[in-house]
Amino acid sequence: MSIALITGGGGDIGAATAKTLAEQGHRVVINYRNSAARADDVVGAIVAAGGEAMAIKANVTDADDVAAMVNEIDQRWGGIDVLVHCALTPYVISTFADLSWEQLGGKLDTELHAAFVVTKAVVPGMMSRGNGRLIYMSALPSTRARVGMITLGTSKAALDQFVRYIALELAPHGITANLVAPTTVEGATADRLIPPERQKAIAAAIPMKRLARPTDAAKTIAFLASEGAGFTTGHYIPVSGGLD
Template sequence: MTDRVCLVTGASRGIGAASARELAGRGHRVVVNHRDSAAEADAVAQDVRAAGGHALVAQGDVTDPGEVTRLVDTVAAQWGRLDVMVHNAMTPFPVTSFAELTWEQLGSKLDQEMRAAYLLTHAVVPGMIERRYGRLVYLSTGLARRPRAGMIALGVAKAALDSFVRYVADEVAPHGVTANVVAPSTVEDTAVSGRLSDELKEQLAAATPMRRLARPEDVARTVAYFAGDDGGFTTGSWAPVNGGLIMP
């Protein structure tokens, strides 16, 4: 079935924007969430509408309980329900070694990462259970399983997210709701890759069996699989999108 209502957090650029366009291209209604990038979110929505799709721009900080409630209420008021949540919004993190990492830095990243995932999931799951249909898709990273220098805060926080999703998947499965993780390697044209040197990106591409970095569209297609009916009997999974860099 198409015409599902899909919320994509952090959808103004990168993976989130590509996911919103991909889902809309498959016939779904998309909610383009952003925190403070209205112009970019509007551009994504305009792309969707120009292609004949339906898009709603919805501002909201996914680490704020009140704003998460308002975000979900806005979707319900517009389209009556929420069938799919794609949690892509990235919270800030330091790039540093363990030796230089403070507990405040690590604790802050862990708190924001898990706060956003918890608040969003807690807000959308009751309606999905009531309707006995739902798709939860969370963006993680291969760094949760394969460490890289300087990325300890991000990798540890995403590892916590991965575990959270497995527990959620187990609990909601009897109600027709799936929960899955999409874990790309370094993705071109994203906030994370923008913090890396060109030299490092070239090294990462060379170390990948497919000899390039992931692109937002590569990740978006995997997101769309889990967001649709084709992935309806897959839950609790961790799907690498990395050109063979990590083969679990």
């Protein structure tokens, strides 16, 4: 049975992804840093539906934390077959005029540091088995500039290129690496960061006339985690309702 690790598994997209992968027969590990109650709720929902899941606390920017988490998974269930890196590192919404280097540089550092650490931790096991799926959460502002989203867009653009290099290097080992890039997603994060009137304007600009839902991203992630996506690697896949 395939084992999937979802970083940020207590968040909206992470939770939806965990449930979707569990429905498709994966054993699911939900990583969290602060949202223990939410992670436990997701585990409970999966187990109640007949799936297998566990939650593990770890800071994905701390190599020792991540190594301990991967070792615990290895000891309890075996090697990780699928990594879904959904953990959201904090960022500010700001114009360049009001932006400090600490805000931009801090987001760049945490974004890439987390992706680097978790990838380093899971790739050796995947290489030893000659198979693996690496899936990373990007965002449309990485390719489509949007007012106020300079920190998110710049850091995700760096992540996009990082993943393309990972995909190139790991392809001969049977490991795929892809990016999923939703437009603004309904839920707690959008509600906290984006005013309601701005959310309405974003939805109006999307051909399907709504924001993305966590399940929209989760279903795309589930395809990339499947055997059917074994020849799909190095791709940036928008989940945008038709928005270019």
